[in-house]
Amino acid sequence: MASESELPDRSRLHRITPAPEVRIVHLGPGAFFRAFGAVYTDEVNTVNDEGWGILAVSLRSPTAANQLNPQDGIYHSVTFSKEGLQPKLISSIVRTLVAPDDPGAVVAEMAEPAVKVVSLTITEKGYCHRPSDGKLNLKHPDIIHDLNNWLQPVSAIGFIVAALAKRRMAGDKPFTVLSCDNLPSNGALVRGIVVEFAQNLDRELANWIEAQVSFPSSMVDRITPATTAEDINALSLITGTLDLGCVFHEQFRQWVIEDDFCNGRPLWELAGAQFVTEVDAHELKKLRCLNGTHSALAYLGYLAGFETISETVSDPDFTLFCEMLWTDEIIPTVPQPEGENLFTYSAKLMERYQDTSIRHRTWQIAMDGSQKLPQRILGTILDNLAIDRVSPGLYLAVAAWIFYIGGVDENGQEIDVRDPLAAELKAASDNAKHASGKVDAILSLPELFPKPLVENVVFRDAVIEAYEILLEVGAMVAVRQLVRT
Numbered sequence: 407m408a409s410e411s412e413l414p415d416r417s418r419l420h421r422i423t424p425a426p427e428v429r430i431v432h433l434g435p436g437a438f439f440r441a442f443g444a445v446y447t448d449e450v451n452t453v454n455d456e457g458w459g460i461l462a463v464s465l466r467s468p469t470a471a472n473q474l475n476p477q478d479g480i481y482h483s484v485t486f487s488k489e490g491l492q493p494k495l496i497s498s499i500v501r502t503l504v505a506p507d508d509p510g511a512v513v514a515e516m517a518e519p520a521v522k523v524v525s526l527t528i529t530e531k532g533y534c535h536r537p538s539d540g541k542l543n544l545k546h547p548d549i550i551h552d553l554n555n556w557l558q559p560v561s562a563i564g565f566i567v568a569a570l571a572k573r574r575m576a577g578d579k580p581f582t583v584l585s586c587d588n589l590p591s592n593g594a595l596v597r598g599i600v601v602e603f604a605q606n607l608d609r610e611l612a613n614w615i616e617a618q619v620s621f622p623s624s625m626v627d628r629i630t631p632a633t634t635a636e637d638i639n640a641l642s643l644i645t646g647t648l649d650l651g652c653v654f655h656e657q658f659r660q661w662v663i664e665d666d667f668c669n670g671r672p673l674w675e676l677a678g679a680q681f682v683t684e685v686d687a688h689e690l691k692k693l694r695c696l697n698g699t700h701s702a703l704a705y706l707g708y709l710a711g712f713e714t715i716s717e718t719v720s721d722p723d724f725t726l727f728c729e730m731l732w733t734d735e736i737i738p739t740v741p742q743p744e745g746e747n748l749f750t751y752s753a754k755l756m757e758r759y760q761d762t763s764i765r766h767r768t769w770q771i772a773m774d775g776s777q778k779l780p781q782r783i784l785g786t787i788l789d790n791l792a793i794d795r796v797s798p799g800l801y802l803a804v805a806a807w808i809f810y811i812g813g814v815d816e817n818g819q820e821i822d823v824r825d826p827l828a829a830e831l832k833a834a835s836d837n838a839k840h841a842s843g844k845v846d847a848i849l850s851l852p853e854l855f856p857k858p859l860v861e862n863v864v865f866r867d868a869v870i871e872a873y874e875i876l877l878e879v880g881a882m883v884a885v886r887q888l889v890r891t
Contacts, residue, residue, distance in 0.1 A: 418647045419477035425500045426457030430672075431516050431581075433562045434528040435462035435470045435502060441630040441655040443525060443586055445483050448498040449677035458672040459500040461521075463512055465528065465562060471502040473651035481651035482641055486763040493645055493652075505565070509558045516569030517576070522670045524569070525584040526596075527626075528562050530777035531826045533589070533599055536853045537780040540595050542602040543853070553606055563603050567611075570604075574614050582620040582667045588697050590781045591686055593623030593664060622664035623685040625692050629758060630655040631766045656764050662688040687743040694736045695752055698782045699728050702803035703759075704771035705810050708821075709881035715766045719759045723882075726889040727799060728756065735797045739789040773824040775807050776831065776854055784859060791862055798868070798888060805872035806881060808848050811835060816880045827851075841873045 430447065432439060439462075447458050462479075464470045474481060479499035485492040505512045516524060530537070534546040542563070543549060552564030559565045566583055573580050583600065585592040600621070604612035630653060637654050641647075661674065665681040675681055682688070700715065706727075707718030719725050732752040740748060758764070783800050790797045811828070812835040813821050825831060834847040849860050849869075859865050875884045 419480045419649060421478045421480065421497065425479070426451060426459035426498070427520060428459045428461045428500055428515070428518070429520055430458055430460045430523045430525060431463060431521050432460050432499075433463050433465060433524065433526045433565065434532065435464060435474070435499065436527060437633060437653045438626075438628070438630045439525075439527040439586070440481060440496070440499075440651070441483055441653040442626055442628050442659065442661070443527070444496055444498050445494075445659075446661060446674050446677040446679060447672055448496045450672050450674060451498055453676055454673055456672070458498065460498050461515055462499050462502040463505055463515075463565075464502060465505045465532070465560070465565075468504045468507075470651070471504050474499060474502045477649070477651055481653070482645065482647075482649050484637070484641060484652055484654045485657050486654060486761070487657055488763065491640060491644060491654075493641060506560070509560070509565075512565060513557065513559070513568045513572065516565060516581070517572035517578075519573075519576075519578045521581050523582045523584055523667070523672075524566060525586055526562055527586045529587060529774060530589060530781075531774050532562050532587070533596065534561050534563055535595070535599050537777055538853055538856050540598065542599045544606070549603065553603070556607055563599055566600055567604050567607065567615075570600075570615055570619065571608070571611055574611060579669045580615070580619045581669055582622065582671065584622055584624060584663075586624055586626045588626075588693055588778070588781065590689060590693060590785065591623055592689070593621040593666075593685075597621035618668060620666045620668035622666040623689060624664065625660070625662040625685055625689040627661075627692055627696065628655050628659040629764055629766055631764060632770055634765075656758060656761065658758060660692075682744075687741045688746075691740050691743050691746065691748065691751065693781055694740055694786050695732060695748065696755055697778070698736055698786060698800075699731050699755070700771050701775065701778055701782050702731060702800065702806075703728060704768040705775070705803060705806035706881045706885055708768040708772055709806055709809060709816055709876070710885070711882075712768055713765075714768065715759050715771070716762045716764060718768060719756065721882075723886040723889055725756070727885045728759070730889055731799045735790060735795075735799055736786055738795070739786050769822070772810060774826065775811065776825050776827045779804070779807060780854065780856070784855065787865065788856065788859060791859075791865060796864075796868070798872075801865070801868040802872040802875075802884060802888060805845070805869050805876055808835070808845060808869070808873060809876050811848075812844070816876075827854075841877060842870045845870045845873055 480497045482493040483496045548561040552559040585596045661679040664685045703718050712718040737748045787797050811831040838844040838847045
């Protein structure tokens with residue numbers, strides 16, 4: 407038995423040199439940001455004298471602050487590999503605020519002239535937009551609140567506009583708004599949402615934002631499973647420290663950024679980021695090839711009884727299913743990004759999916775499907791329908807999502823559905839008795855499915871048929887029948 411002095415000690419995580427100046431405010435310091443943007447910034451700080459400190463802001467939960475602040479913002483970024491865990495200390499996060507505790511203080515920090523970049527990893531639902539058309543959802547309760555209490559905001563969009571308004575009133579330069587979430591043309595989308603919000607407050611402010619603020623698009627890629635208690639314990643055995651803020655991730659990473667910053671930026675290229683003039687092709691490649699198949703595997707894999715993606719693609723039929731999606735349904739809709747081969751990229755994706763050291767749970771990926779499906783899957787289906795190409799694999803994935811959000815799996819067990827529209831989706835499903843009624847009830851929700859899909863008989867009938875197959879034979883057999891016929 408270890409003596410008390412040998413037990414993991416959290417107090418060992420503290421700064422021995424001064425923290426860098428806060429020049430970035432990041433909204434949404436969850437596991438992905440800590441495994442990605444904060445790591446890139448930390449690596450730049452080690453080779454460059456400028457020093458870019460990050461003020462992290464949690465918009466809802468105090469979890470990140472409770473994890474990071476007692477450790478001076480220092481934590482381990484841990485790479486999964488066949489050789490074992492590879493931990494690295496990260497110190498780019500200076501401190502973490504919890505926005506609901508003092509919204510005004512967060513706005514004031516963002517309005518500081520030293521802040522050059524405000525970045526975001528708030529997931530798709532955090533943008534308070536309509537996934538069907540990308541516009542600001544003026545009926546969203548957070549947006550309603552913020553338009554009436556703009557100096558005490560609760561949404562990311564509200565915080566951004568309030569801080570920009572203060573910068574404008576003070577005669578200071580604005581900051582760049584950098585979205586790092588899985589949204590198509592995320593820079594343009596966030597620009598549109600921010601400007602529309604500002605227009606509802608002050609048209610002159612909206613005009614200033616349009617003219618002065620940069621909203622570069624970016625594509626981010628690194629598989630980052632949720633950290634477990636077992637992960638924390640395994641790290642403590644290696645390092646002798648108790649690190650409650652640690653994150654675990656795959657070795658692969660890629661960050662492609664549109665080089666459009668209005669007030670300076672870190673030299674992220676020193677850490678391997680790619681700066682380009684056009685991100686859209688890279689973004690679409692990742693959204694459809696990676697995120698699209700991830701979601702398809704998550705819903706069908708979960709229903710088939712698989713806990714992780716690696717377990718799902720260990721089944722030969724699911725491997726064939728994923729490869730069929732890439733070859734027949736997804737890659738034909740994706741423009742070839744400069745310097746990339748989409749078939750080579752997809753083959754490498756399969757290697758990443760099959761890595762058993764990365765326990766990326768199907769249930770985790772299945773979260774927030776109402777916000778993810780439009781850009782991950784529905785856009786691909788629309789592009790295929792436009793040229794009369796069918797998408798049977800993606801139709802089955804949509805049907806699996808509709809089955810999943812019903813809240814009961816194939817064995818009659820309850821599913822813990824995590825989605826901002828979970829109650830509305832389940833009510834729509836429960837109120838319909840037959841497969842066609844359930845599909846029609848979900849398709850009728852205007853904020854989810856674009857009108858051309860709702861009105862497309864081929865799509866509707868194919869999803870109903872796929873749903874009926876799932877009811878009859880289950881996800882495992884449905885996938886097998888699809889790939890073996």
